[in-house]
Amino acid sequence: MAKEMTYIGKRTPGLDERDKVLGNVIYADDFTLPDMLYARVFRATKPSALIKKLNVEKARNLPGVACVLTADDVPNNESISNVVGQTTEVGLLEAKHQVLVKNRVRYYGEAVALVAADTIDAANRALELIEVEYEEIPGVFDPIAAMKPDAPKLHGNNNIIAQWKLRKGNIEKAFAESDVVVENTYRTPRQEHAHLEPESGVAWVDDMGVINIRSATQVIEHYRDVAAVLGIPQSMVRIEGTIMGGAFGGKEDVTVEVFLGLLAWKTRKPVKLTFSREEMGFGRQKRHPYILKYKTGATKDGKLTAMEAEIISDAGAYVYLSPWVLLYSTVHSTGPYFIPNVKVDSFSVLTNNIMTSAFRGFGAMQVAFAYESQMDELAEKLNMDPFELRKKNFLKKGSETANYQKITSDVLLKESVEKALGALGEKSTSSGSKKIGRGFACSWQSYGRMTYLHDTSSAWVGLELDGSAVVRSGIPDLGGGQRESLRAIAAQILGLKIEEVHVISTDSQVTPLAGTVTATRALFMSGNAVKLASENVLNIITRTASKMLKVSAEDLYLRDKLVYTSGGESIPLVKVIKECAAEGSMPQSLATYKAPFTDPIKTDVIKDPVFADFTFGAQAAEVEVDTETGIVTILKYASAQDIGQAINVNRAEGQIEGGAAQGIGFGLMEDYLEEKGVPLTWNLATYLIPTSKDLPDIQSIILESKSGKGPFGAKGVGEPSITAAAPALVSAIYDAVGVRIKHIPATPERIYWSLHNSDT
C-alpha cells in the first residue's frame, strides 16, 4: 500500500460524474435494441376482489401486439418463502407471492396481465382492450382491524405475518420503581421512494439461449427469481445492472425483471418495460406506516429504567421484506440507550393496502421518531436538559443492547450532538406569530445485513501488464458512487492513480457476486472484498519483487508504478509483473469477504446479536413555526454522523445531506394516502417531496472514529443519515410552540389544529 492516504478521505470527483453532467450515461430506459418490443402492465383497479372474467383476446388480436400474458402463461406463477424465526402461532410460515393475479386481487394496482407490442402506442391501446370483471370482496385497510380474529384474511388464517419480541429484565418491577413514566402512541406515514428514474429495463434472449436483462436494480441476484418463475436453470438468466437514477430501497425487490424475462422468453425478441410515474405510485412498494405505543420510565436523576413497546407495521397485501423490516424496528426500538428492562412486542400485519417493503432506514427510522420523542418527554417531566438526559443513558463501546449484543465500535453520540447543535450557531428570534424553536435527535442504525444471513461479498482484482488494474465486483451503483469507492480503495492499496483503475460492476455473469446494494452494506462488504483482493495482489507483487531486490517483502511498498524498498531503492512495477508472469503467479486475486456470522434466529424472541455493527449520529434543526398557519420553515439544519472513515468526503457529505432531506420530507410533508385501499397520491403533483425551497442549507458534519468494520475503519452512512430527522424536527416544533406532534408528517394542518384545538 502507498504509505500515505492518496485517495481515502479525499474529495476526488468520480469519472462517471463527467458523463453525468454531459448527459452521456445510458440509463435503463435510454437503451434500445433493433426490433425491440415495448411492454406495459395491466393492473387491477380494485383493492380486494375476485376476477370473475378476464378476456385478453381483443388485445391479442390488435395489430402490432406480439403477446399478452396472464397468470395462465406463467410457468411458476406462485412462490413461497419462509420467514426465519417465526413460529406457527404467528400464522403464516410461508410468505406467498404471485407474479400475475390468478384469481384474487389483493391490492389496487396489482399486476394482472402483461402486453408487448411493436410500439408503445400499440401496447397502450392493447391495455384498453383487456376486459376484466371483478367481484368485490370485503377487504381490510387498517392494520389493527386486520389483527382481529374476524377480519377478512389476505392469505391463510392469520393476517399477522411476523412477530418479534425483546425480553430483558423485569419491566413491571422497574416501572413500579421509576420516578417518572411517559406513555404515548406515535404514528408514521407511508413514504414513497420517489426516485427520479422510473423502474426500467430491456431484456433479450442471446444466441446462447441466455435471457439477458439490462435493468435498474439494487439486486442483480434477482436473476434467480426470473429463473424460478420460468422454471429454467439459473445459469440461463443474466442481469446486467445499469447506473440507477436513484433507488433508496425502491429497486430492491424485483421490479421489471420477472415481467421482462417472461416476455423475452415468450416472444424471443428484445423487450423494454418502463413503469410510468403513476404506476410507480400504485404498483410499487412503500415505506411501512407504523403505530408505535411506547412506555418509558426513568429515575429522578435521569437513568432510564424500563421501556415497553408495541409496534405494529402495515405490510400491505404481500409479505415482501416486512418481517425483516420489523426485525430492524424491534432491535433498534430502544434507541442508542442502555435500558436494563425491556419488553417489546412487534407485529407486521397484512392489509389490502399498497405493499410495503424496503426503504432507506428499513424499520429503524419509524422507531427513532418514537424513542426520541419519549426522551424529550421524559426530560421535560424530569425538568432536565434533553441532552443531559441522553448523555446519562447513551450506549458505549462494550454496552449490551436489549437483544444482548455487545457494541464493538466507538459511540460518538455526545460529540455528534455537540457538533450538530453547535453548527446551528446563534439562535434566531421570534417575531409576532412566527415562533423560533430548536431540537435535536440521536439515532443508531445498523450497517450490513443481519449476521445470521451469513453475508458475503466477492471481488476480483488483477494487474494488467502495464501496471494498471481491473476490479470486478457485482455491486450495483445506485448513484452514491459505489463503483468509485471501490476504485479509490484499489488505487490506494496498489499505489496507482485512480484513473489507472477500472471497475467493472453489476453483471451477474461477468462480475463476482458482491450481494445487494442495500442495508448500508455496499461499502462495508464490497469495499472489504476489494481491499482483500487488492492486498492479495500486492502480496504477489511484493513476494516476487523481494526476490528480485533481495529484501524482505514486508519492506516493500508501491507508489506510482514503482516498487520501493524502505531504503528508497525502487524497481518498475511492470518488471515485477513480467517476472510474476514468468513464474506463473499472476498478480490477480478473487477474494470473498465474510461478514461476522451468527447462528440462525430460532425463536421470535431476539436474544442474540443480529447486526455486525451500528452507525451513531445526531441531527439538529432550528425551525420557525407560524402559529397562524401551522407552516414550518426550517431555518438551520445540521447532521453529524460518525461514519468511521470517509472514503470520499464529497460523497459522504452527499449521503448525509440527501438522507436528511428525505428524512425532513418524512417528518414534515410526505404521506402516501389511500382511501380504503385506493391510492390518492400517485403522482408528484399530489405526493409532495421537498423542493429546493423547502429545504435549508443542510450542514453535513463527518466524524471519523475509524472504529467501523468497513475498509479503513469505515462505518456505513447511506441509511443512518435519514434516521433522526423527523424526531429532531418534531422536537424543534415543540420548542417553538409547545405542541408535540405524535402523528407525522407534521403538516401545517396537524400543527394548526394541535395549537387551536386542545382536543386533538
Add this chain to the structure above:
Amino acid sequence: MDGKEYYNIKLIVNGKEVKGSVAAETSLLDFLRSKNYIEVKKGCDKGDCGACTVLIDGKATVSCLTSAIQAQGRKIQTLKSLGSWDKLDPLQEAFVKHEALQCGFCTPGMLMTAKALLDENPHPTRDDIKEAISGNLCRCTGYKKIVDAIEAVSKGEN
C-alpha cells in the same frame, strides 16, 4: 394504421435541423427521445419533476408538457448544447467540482434550468437560485451542493 393524423415537423435542436412525423399529442420529450436525445430524461411525464427541462428559444421549459408541434421551427437546446468531453461548460465543471449530483438523473434538467437562470440573471442570490430550480426535483442531494455549484459559477469562482 392507428387512425391518427400525423404531421411533419422541423425543429432546430442544438443548432441542427431535426425532422419528424408526429401525432398531435406527441410531446416534445417523446419526440426528442425518439430521435436519441436521451439526455432529456423522462421522470414523470406530467410536468412535476423537471427532469425533461430543455431550453426553447432560451427559456427553460418542461418538454413533457410541450407538444412537439408547438416546438415547430423553434430553437431547442438540450444538455448536449452546453459543453463537450474536452471542454465542459462552467456549470458542468462546477457540478462535478461541488458534487452537485449523485445519481445524475435530474442533472440534465437541473443544468438547463441553471443555464437559463444565469443567462437571464448572471448574479442571482442563493434564494434566486433556489426559486429558479424549485421546479426541478432532486431526490438524492438535498440541493445544497447544487445551489453551491450554480452560485460559484455566478461569482466566477470556478
